[in-house]
Amino acid sequence: MADASRLGRITPRERPIVVCLDPGHGGHDPGAVGVRGTREKDVVLDVGLILAGHLRRTPGIQVVMTRQTDRYIPLLSRMYLGSRQRADLFVSIHADAFPDPDVRGSTVWALSGKGASNAAARWLAKSQNSADPILSKWSTSRQDPMLNEVLINMTQTAAMNAAAAAADVMIRGLAGIEGLHNAAVQHANFVVLRAPDVPSMLVETAFISNPQEEQRLRDPEFRQDLAQSMHDAIVAHFVKAPPSGSCWSAANHVLGHHETLTEVARRYGLSVKALRLANNLAQGEEPAGTHLRVPIMDA
Incomplete structure (x- = not known):
């Protein structure tokens, strides 16, 4: 029989980080x-599945995917999945x-609070959103009530700031x-980025x-x-x-x-x-005494 006094000291395991x-x-x-x-849907699915495998092997990270096979998922359903899973x-x-x-x-994109940031962004956002049969109707309306409501929500302001920070790291990662x-985070009105409570980015790999x-995209390597x-x-x-309440935290390591x-x-x-990405380090070794931010993965 378990010792009740010991059970009382057990704390719930902190949640994993969720990536959608x-x-x-x-x-x-x-x-x-x-x-x-070469079809975009095929190459990005392969990249997504490989990426999911890498993330699942990383302690403390849980992966959710909008699709794992060749099936069409409406844009709103993609956005809602990330929100429902509290990604x-x-x-x-x-x-x-x-x-x-x-x-x-x-190119790495984050949501723009004022719509697309330039002509190319407006063209790209229109081409992405028009693929959805529901959203194609919205493009003819003068206002988008859902987006207006989302953008005035302070929760989304925090999510947008976090997304911009993550997108900046992603740009530096892809540059290699x-x-x-x-070379800077771009902003456009992509539907999949509109979740008010989820930091969201769209990566144009090439x-x-x-x-x-x-x-190059045809090359598995x-x-x-x-x-x-x-x-x-x-x-x-x-x-x-590290997300609040997650099983990850950060520590300082002195080289x-x-x-x-x-x-x-x-x-x-x-x-x-x-x-290197986490500490904004260039190539080459760092001198002794360098302070490094490192993770504690309590998974």
């Missing part, structure tokens, strides 16, 4: 299609197109394997309309690299800002004499890249 992954398009909606016939981060994965085939590189189309980038870089960025974001970043990363269950 959203591979774009699917089913009847192929997304953008490259000149060689700490929502990441929509895309490989979009642009009329100019020379456009290339990665793919050139950047935009432009499938660019023949060279389409060829490149998709592996994309997923690994996105994983490192997500982990680094949570090292920088010792003759201690390498590789040794520190291994000790705390990180990749070296994630450790």
